[in-house]
Amino acid sequence: MLSFIAKFLAALNANSRPGEIGAAAAFGFMLALIPGGNLLWFALFILVFLLKVHLATALLVMVLGKLVVPLLDPLVETLGLAILNREALFPLFTAMANMPLVPYTNYNHSLVTGGLAAGLILWIPLFFLFILLVKLYRSYLWPKLAENRLVKGFLRYPLVKKISGAVGKAGGFWKGIG
Amino acid sequence: MATTKPAKLPKMFRKPIPKKRFEKKILGRIYLAKERDFLLSVAKKDEQERYVVSGDLSKAEAKRLAALAKSIRKNRGLVTGWKAAILAVLIGSLLIFNFLFKDRLVEAGMEAALENVFRARAEAEGVRLSLFRGSVSFDSLRVADREKPMENLFELSSSELRVNIWELLKKRVVIERAVCSGIQLGTPRDSSGALPESERVEEGFSPEDSSTSGLGALLADTDPEALLQAQFDRLGSPAYLDEVNKRYSQAVDRWPERIESLQDDLEAGKEAASRIAALKIQEIDTLQEAADAAKIIQENYPRVEEAASAVRRTNRDFQQDRETLTDLQRGVRDALEEDYRLLESVVADPGGELSGVASQAAENLLKARIGKYYDYALKAIAASRQMKTEEAEEKKDFSRQGAVVNFPVRGYPRFMIQELFISYGRSGSGEYLEASAQDISSDQELVGRPVRFSLKAEEGVHRVSGEASLDTREAAEEFLVLEGGLTGGGFDIASALSGMGLQELKGSADGSIAFSIDPGMQGSGTAEIRLENMDPVFKDDGNLLQTAVREVLSGTDSALFTVSFEADEGRFTRFRVGSDLDALLARRVGDFLEAEAAKLRERLKVLLREELASALEENAGLEELMGSYGGELAGDLREADSIEDIARSQRERLDARMQEIRDRTAAEAQDKAEDLIKDAAKGLKLPF
Numbered sequence: 001m002l003s004f005i006a007k008f009l010a011a012l013n014a015n016s017r018p019g020e021i022g023a024a025a026a027f028g029f030m031l032a033l034i035p036g037g038n039l040l041w042f043a044l045f046i047l048v049f050l051l052k053v054h055l056a057t058a059l060l061v062m063v064l065g066k067l068v069v070p071l072l073d074p075l076v077e078t079l080g081l082a083i084l085n086r087e088a089l090f091p092l093f094t095a096m097a098n099m100p101l102v103p104y105t106n107y108n109h110s111l112v113t114g115g116l117a118a119g120l121i122l123w124i125p126l127f128f129l130f131i132l133l134v135k136l137y138r139s140y141l142w143p144k145l146a147e148n149r150l151v152k153g154f155l156r157y158p159l160v161k162k163i164s165g166a167v168g169k170a171g172g173f174w175k176g177i178g
Numbered sequence: 179m180a181t182t183k184p185a186k187l188p189k190m191f192r193k194p195i196p197k198k199r200f201e202k203k204i205l206g207r208i209y210l211a212k213e214r215d216f217l218l219s220v221a222k223k224d225e226q227e228r229y230v231v232s233g234d235l236s237k238a239e240a241k242r243l244a245a246l247a248k249s250i251r252k253n254r255g256l257v258t259g260w261k262a263a264i265l266a267v268l269i270g271s272l273l274i275f276n277f278l279f280k281d282r283l284v285e286a287g288m289e290a291a292l293e294n295v296f297r298a299r300a301e302a303e304g305v306r307l308s309l310f311r312g313s314v315s316f317d318s319l320r321v322a323d324r325e326k327p328m329e330n331l332f333e334l335s336s337s338e339l340r341v342n343i344w345e346l347l348k349k350r351v352v353i354e355r356a357v358c359s360g361i362q363l364g365t366p367r368d369s370s371g372a373l374p375e376s377e378r379v380e381e382g383f384s385p386e387d388s389s390t391s392g393l394g395a396l397l398a399d400t401d402p403e404a405l406l407q408a409q410f411d412r413l414g415s416p417a418y419l420d421e422v423n424k425r426y427s428q429a430v431d432r433w434p435e436r437i438e439s440l441q442d443d444l445e446a447g448k449e450a451a452s453r454i455a456a457l458k459i460q461e462i463d464t465l466q467e468a469a470d471a472a473k474i475i476q477e478n479y480p481r482v483e484e485a486a487s488a489v490r491r492t493n494r495d496f497q498q499d500r501e502t503l504t505d506l507q508r509g510v511r512d513a514l515e516e517d518y519r520l521l522e523s524v525v526a527d528p529g530g531e532l533s534g535v536a537s538q539a540a541e542n543l544l545k546a547r548i549g550k551y552y553d554y555a556l557k558a559i560a561a562s563r564q565m566k567t568e569e570a571e572e573k574k575d576f577s578r579q580g581a582v583v584n585f586p587v588r589g590y591p592r593f594m595i596q597e598l599f600i601s602y603g604r605s606g607s608g609e610y611l612e613a614s615a616q617d618i619s620s621d622q623e624l625v626g627r628p629v630r631f632s633l634k635a636e637e638g639v640h641r642v643s644g645e646a647s648l649d650t651r652e653a654a655e656e657f658l659v660l661e662g663g664l665t666g667g668g669f670d671i672a673s674a675l676s677g678m679g680l681q682e683l684k685g686s687a688d689g690s691i692a693f694s695i696d697p698g699m700q701g702s703g704t705a706e707i708r709l710e711n712m713d714p715v716f717k718d719d720g721n722l723l724q725t726a727v728r729e730v731l732s733g734t735d736s737a738l739f740t741v742s743f744e745a746d747e748g749r750f751t752r753f754r755v756g757s758d759l760d761a762l763l764a765r766r767v768g769d770f771l772e773a774e775a776a777k778l779r780e781r782l783k784v785l786l787r788e789e790l791a792s793a794l795e796e797n798a799g800l801e802e803l804m805g806s807y808g809g810e811l812a813g814d815l816r817e818a819d820s821i822e823d824i825a826r827s828q829r830e831r832l833d834a835r836m837q838e839i840r841d842r843t844a845a846e847a848q849d850k851a852e853d854l855i856k857d858a859a860k861g862l863k864l865p866f
Binding site (some may be wrong): 014015016017019035051052070077081085090093094096097104109112114123138139 | 210253255344347
């Protein structure tokens, strides 16, 4: 977890594409929304792994998302049931039930379908929201933090240095500070 | 003059870069303004509008430029190649792991699936999976019996299953053909096969000890004395007689004292009566004498009355007591009659009992045998229901809630065994089984066919064959229909026939059984068993029944048993056995047993009378004693009446005598008065 946070901060401060972070956050939240233990989740995870998105950000958002997603379950379930019980989609779902591998996605579970649908719907807003946040951070917050004495002092602490070293690239995430 | 070596530039900056490319491919991939400014500060435009990075950079600048070049490269493209490589390596490792450990994984999966179906421990050994051939084989498999955790429901040895891989990709386990070369049922286990959460329900059919059945128990013990002793606690007369004698004894103890105390009163009355009787009433001549006599009577008459009254009261009490005791005494006779009837009923009509003696003896044995098959049928239904439930309620893989919406599937259900062949042992060895099943599935509605079973088995000298179908479809009229036969086999019953006085019965047997269980779990069926070439071995205790059965079985070598039964939820609600052997036994030994039974009845009566003789004698003695007390009291009563009569008579006579004296005295006084008047009249001189 600490590693994810350090890598996320490093990505924020390094020359990484804001879209990478935005997409990672959107995918991470989608992974949090879809219950694990099925082929769909694994397929999505592999996709996230292969795409050029910031994996640490995706994992961090997923872990944090898992904490809040149970609160959204009633909504996700309602959405899932609404989709699964839609008559127009019945032939599609029936065909999917008889396709190879598809049944392993557990698509007929309301939380899986609801989570996928909610994740897809929220993907674009989250993507652009995170891009905006990254840009705002880089334009306004980061320069101020770089000059802040408290932050500089904090980074000189041996423990913080040690943690920074332990997370590898983290040494560069405060590039320009200190 | 020393010259400084120019810093080595990153590859992308070594050649001049066209403006368009520089802005799109390099500047466009720098997202930090500071870094962009830095690059623009070190990259200068040449005369062709190309960007050229100067080689005169400080060490720090060169290092920063190298890092920048690296990040620019990193920001290219959508897919990371090295990640794909890592993933490929991971997937490869997983496949290798699966290849190496797939057998272990399948073993665990198989055990979990079987435990889920049978709700008891399942243990598989030597499991091998071939994904290319689509086959699973194992060396042994044991599934514990949920109801008897220290026994296995079944145990399979070397077996092979051919799995439909295409259907497996659709998340359906379809076993096209399963061949198990060895099966054993009910084998013992070293450890309990109960799962932690499974509930143990000790139910089912179990044989009972037929030696306790009515006639068998009775006629096996025809010693009248022993029989009387065995029935003694049920008899009412001994206790009743004791109670009556106790009440008599209390009366006998009480009455002598009371009668004795009465004698003093009676003596006092007699004395008083004698004083009254001593008065000579006719000699009383004057009123004074009469008054004296009346005084004596007045003084003594109450004592006479008191004595008479006491005697009468005592006699009345005695008569009441006697009446109560007489009623009790009459009850002794009634109790004895009742006990005679009881003893007669114990020695029941042997003709009637014999009509079912063979059936009774066979009933529990047949119950146990048929119950065993019925139990297996119920277990098959339970397993089928469990599979159906699993099909309907898809297991959730998540900790979160949610609902599963089932969509119709085509072709196959989630679980199906199309053909199952099980064999064990060698035909003719006495331990042989050959069973097959078709279309075992978790959704018979989808398959459109019931599960069909067939069986051929040898168990010792028994040969069994049968066919069954298990239909859990909504429209099914019967859940399970079974038809079986027992052919060309022998039988050897070494127990459960002790009621008939048999130690062992051997022979050959043919039979058939048919039963069905409806969706309400109510079952009914019939069975027919023909025993032939019977070779009985009798017990040595030489009782009456043994003699009779020996005589019958020596002249008969075949018997037919017919069974009809009904069951509900694993328990027989009706189980009737009939046999032609019953009629034969009844006919052959009925008369003999009837005579024996009549003798036994009489003997029992005599024995009971002998048993109660001393109590009856005591009762008679006490009754006699009470009679003597009654006689004594009757004498006292007569005496009391007599003295009272005497006293009353004297009193009446005195009253009459006194009246006479009064009348006479009055007459004399009148006469005297008249005389005086006459005398006075004579001396009187009238003036005129």
